[in-house]
Amino acid sequence: MGEPAIRKVLYITGSRADFGLMKNTLIKIHSNTSLDLSIIACGMHLMKEYGNTLDEITQSDFNMDIANVTFKKNDRSSMASYIGELICSLVKKIELIKPDILLLLGDRGEMLAGATVGAYLGIPVAHIHGGEKSSTIDEAVRHAITKLSHLHFCSTEESYNRLKKLGEKTENIFITGAPGLDGIKQNILKSDEIYKIYALKKNEPFVILLQHPVSEELGNASNQIKESLEAIKSMKIQCIVIYPNADAGSKEMIDEINKYSDDENFKIHKNVERAHFLSLLNTGKALIGNSSAGVSESSSFKIPVINIGNRQKNRQSAKNVIHCDYNKKDIIKTMDFISTNEQFKKTLKQLVNPHGDGSASQKIIEVLIKKEINESLLQKQITY
Missing domain, CATH: 3.40.50.2000 (Glycogen Phosphorylase B;)
Incomplete structure (x- = not known):
């Protein structure tokens, strides 16, 4: 895959949570002349009973498309079906957009669907917040996304070390801090x-x-x-x-x-x-x-x-x-x-936030612009 003059970055968002954490970074990607940002919204954003969160994306002036897939029922089988349906929808959307890099955050089902599509379509997947422990199904999903991803933006050294133990190449792991901390106090109300x-x-x-x-x-x-x-x-x-x-x-x-x-x-x-x-x-x-x-x-x-x-x-x-x-x-x-x-x-x-100093966006953007995309990156193999 040749390196284009301007790289197309696609971010998938399925909830108010991930979009809120990423908004500052997305704004900076959008304004960077070396990157071209697109967003696909799905899931909770499309459910009015959770507050019309799609409006915030619309108001942000991003290039946005919608994968019209949501939870049909409020049970575990619906959650599993949702991921399958979303994969089918994302394949069509992503083939039309033709991104150079797919950007994902966290451990939600939308991110697992996106990582699966990216891996099968041969598109580099950049994952934020990999290597973190939690519990429940979320932890398994997070690590599954890691194994489907090619670039890793982690928030702490502890997460970095865990990604190495998962067999990821150190040259593809970057300690950036948490993007949700960038500009965290800029618009605080009195x-x-x-x-x-x-x-x-x-x-x-x-x-x-x-x-x-x-x-x-x-x-x-x-x-x-x-x-x-x-x-x-x-x-x-x-x-x-x-x-x-x-x-x-x-x-x-x-x-x-x-x-x-x-x-x-x-x-x-x-x-x-x-x-x-x-x-x-x-x-x-x-x-x-x-x-x-x-x-x-x-x-x-x-x-x-x-x-x-x-x-x-x-x-x-x-x-x-x-x-x-x-x-x-x-x-x-x-x-x-x-x-x-x-x-x-x-x-x-005396608290110091262990997840970074609020400078994640620029570190992430630098990698998105400069990291060479080649067969070595795309053909993943465990390191041991």
Whole structure:
């Protein structure tokens, strides 16, 4: 494959989460004269019940296409079928776009579908956030994407070493840091603006609840979110509740969340735009749930995180993250600890985010422009 004067980069996005993390990097790719960016949106972006997140992509002025594939039901078989259907749709879209590089982030099913298509079509796949441990099906999917990918942009040295152990060539692994940290404090709203926008009582603290279903624990999804909601209710503290992702089990969680809509302390939102979400982290008392933001972005704002359950338990994180079970009493006990323990409060002040310094975009762009695309890159072999 010859190296074109301008390289066409295609990014696939399936949710508010990955697009929010990548937006700053995508803007920089879009404005770089050596790169030509296209985006394919699918999945959760097309589901109005999760907040019309496609609008944010449309407003960003990117060259965008849509793979009109979403979850048909809220169960595991639908998740598996969704990946298969998306592969079929992406083949047609990608053959028309003819990208030089396919860019993916994380461990979602959309990224697995994209990596599969890229590998079979002979298109180099560049994967961000490979080599990270988590738990549940997410970890297996992340490592599967790694083995289908040709370039690896990892956030930490720990992830770099894990990719080497997975048999990836060191010349194709780059420690860039997490792109979600780039420009993370550029558009932060002032505290009084946040209180006004979200109709919060002035001078009273609030927490953020963002909790997703776990595929191996679907039968417990409703009870798991209920334990969190009941804990927060008992604390008599204001709470911004954000709908979970669209994975199996989310409908049951949303039904449970909506039971609290009449409680004045709960402010329920289908979606919160990224600048607002980061502003909430900057102002809030704690982040509660199992969002990846708890292990990635949170430490940049020195906000305590109560990480519930197994979804993020094995992820590399800073010392602001306290793990607890899906249990009302445990959550209340942990909240009391982060509110009263003076040593923990001192630790927060000294936090350094382990996932980078906010310069990932430029490092990623440099590789996308300069890395030679040849048979050695495309014909993958394990290194041992």
